[in-house]
Amino acid sequence: MKRVSPSCPMTVAALAALTLISAQAQAQPAPDYPKRPIRILVGFSAGSTADLLPRIAGQRMTEAWGQPVIVDNRPSAGGIVAAEIVAKASPDGQTLLSVSAGHAVSAALYKSLPYDTLKDFSGITRFANVPSILVVSPASGIRSVKDIIALARAKPGTLTYSTPGIGSANHLAGELMKNLAGIDVTHVPFKGIPEAMTAAMTGTITFNLSPILNVVPLVNTGKLLAIATTTGARASALPDVPTIGESGVKGYVFDPWFGILTTAGTPRAIVAQLNQEIVRSMALPDIKARLAALGAEPAPLSPEQFDAHIRSEVEKFRKIVAAANIKVE
Numbered sequence: 048m049k050r051v052s053p054s055c056p057m058t059v060a061a062l063a064a065l066t067l068i069s070a071q072a073q074a075q076p077a078p079d080y081p082k083r084p085i086r087i088l089v090g091f092s093a094g095s096t097a098d099l100l101p102r103i104a105g106q107r108m109t110e111a112w113g114q115p116v117i118v119d120n121r122p123s124a125g126g127i128v129a130a131e132i133v134a135k136a137s138p139d140g141q142t143l144l145s146v147s148a149g150h151a152v153s154a155a156l157y158k159s160l161p162y163d164t165l166k167d168f169s170g171i172t173r174f175a176n177v178p179s180i181l182v183v184s185p186a187s188g189i190r191s192v193k194d195i196i197a198l199a200r201a202k203p204g205t206l207t208y209s210t211p212g213i214g215s216a217n218h219l220a221g222e223l224m225k226n227l228a229g230i231d232v233t234h235v236p237f238k239g240i241p242e243a244m245t246a247a248m249t250g251t252i253t254f255n256l257s258p259i260l261n262v263v264p265l266v267n268t269g270k271l272l273a274i275a276t277t278t279g280a281r282a283s284a285l286p287d288v289p290t291i292g293e294s295g296v297k298g299y300v301f302d303p304w305f306g307i308l309t310t311a312g313t314p315r316a317i318v319a320q321l322n323q324e325i326v327r328s329m330a331l332p333d334i335k336a337r338l339a340a341l342g343a344e345p346a347p348l349s350p351e352q353f354d355a356h357i358r359s360e361v362e363k364f365r366k367i368v369a370a371a372n373i374k375v376e
Contacts, residue, residue, distance in 0.1 A: 077316040080140060084115040087143045087307070088133050090126025091211055092239025093118075096258035096343075097126075100174045100305050101145040103337070107328035118145075122239045125149055125214035127160060134162035138312035140321060144168065148216035148303045148364075151357055155364035156214050156375050164361060169313050170353030171321045173306040174329060175343040178282040179217055180262040181291065182271040184250045192228075192275045192294035195254060199230035206232040207252040209243035213375055217243075217256040219367060220277050220301040226371040228296045247271060258303065259284060259342035277301040284342030304346065304360075306353055318350050 085108065087101045098120060105116030121129040126149055136142035154164035162168075183189045189198070199206045210217040213236045225232055232253070237243040240257050247255035248270050255271075259282055265271040266285070275291045276282045279300040291299040307325065309318065326347040328334060335345060348356060367373075 077140070077314060077320050080317050080320060081112055081114045082139075083141060084117055085141055085143065086117045086119050087145055088129040089118055089120045089145045090122060090124075090129035091120070091147075092122045092241055093120050094261070095211065095240040096177055096260045097145045097147050097305055099260060100343075101143075101307060103334060104174070104307075104325045104328050107331070107334075108324055111324055111328075122211075125153060125212040125218070125236075127153060127157075127214070130168075131161040133308065133310055134167040136310045138310045138314075140309055140313045140317035142310060143171070143321070144308045145305070146308055147305050148360060149212075149214060149218075150308075151360035152216050152219045152364050153214045154361045155368045156219075156373065165358055167311050168308040169311050169318050170348075170350045170357060171307045171309055171318060172325050172350065173304055173346050173348045173353050173356065174325075175338060176302060176304050176346045177258045177260055177343045179220055179256050179277040179301065179303050180259050180266075180273045180282070180285065180288065181254055181256055181275040181277070182244070182247055182262055182266070182273050183254045184248055185269060185272045187250060187253070187272075189254070190272070190274065192291055192296060194274075195232075196228050196230055196295060198253075199228075199232050203231040204233065206230075206254075207235050208232055209235045209237055209246045209252045209255045211240045211243050211257075212236045212238070216301075216303050217258075219364060219373070220256050220303070222371045222373050223301055223367055224291060224296055224299060227299050244271065260338075263341050277303065282342045283344075284340065304356075306348075308353075315350075322350050 089098045091097045102118050108116050130144055133142055133144040189195060208221050221234060235252050240261050243255055244257050246252045263284055266273045273285055273288045275294050276288055277291055329345045
């Protein structure tokens with residue numbers, strides 16, 4: 048049998064045609080989707096950033112598709128419980144998962160998870176990049192990261208900080224600060240972001256790391272004092288607040304993000320349809336203004352780009368975990 052050379056014009060044309068047909072098929076809306084209410088699992092408390100973003104997008108999805116979008120909060124184990132439910136759900140696009148950078152952090156922290164972070168999910172899109180802010184009680188007397196460092200060195204092991212759970216992105220952000228600043232402070236995990244911030248407001252703990260969306264209203268009303276941001280650049284919503292790197296912790300940068308996934312094996316046409324609608328809704332002027340007012344910056348990605356981003360984040364966090372010698376059971 049005569050072999051056909053890959054350079055044969057007819058073969059190239061045929062391959063190009065097949066590629067075009069495949070791309071067109073993926074771009075077509077999935078028939079009869081969604082067939083019933085869509086459920087978005089959130090592994091954190093109501094009112095957290097991981098909860099607020101899918102509620103905003105879900106409202107627009109309901110308006111566009113006429114099917115209810117139900118946000119189902121399962122605040123436990125740093126999002127692992129919610130992730131396991133979605134990993135084992137039917138791959139039909141009816142069950143989604145709202146995630147933070149903590150989703151990739153868990154893969155770096157835990158030797159064993161009830162799912163494979165890189166194989167059991169299909170990325171839909173990143174919602175936004177959302178800076179985390181280091182806050183304290185205004186009554187604490189602390190006014191800067193340098194104050195925290197001085198107190199921690201004067202009384203090793205006595206200062207505490209709160210986050211929404213072991214394995215959350217803010218847990219790793221705090222451990223990175225400890226490692227780079229060379230201080231001994233104790234992590235205190237809470238059920239969710241609201242609870243962790245309340246502990247800071249009441250002075251139960253020394254400081255808290257929480258997403259800017261949750262922090263800004265409390266800072267504006269004087270219930271919390273923002274003293275630093277985890278990101279490489281200052282947050283647009285809090286331009287007078289320095290970065291942790293600017294505040295004496297050389298080399299510190301931690302850029303949190305939030306996004307949405309579904310179960311691996313979900314038809315690509317459904318994944319593409321979800322991506323298109325969520326990206327469209329997050330780009331609407333009123334939504335952009337609402338997020339910008341709180342410091343969140345829409346940062347949409349294609350499904351393929353988001354999958355690649357998660358892979359790169361897992362590798363980055365593994366390096367941070369190793370450097371900080373973080374151990375969890």
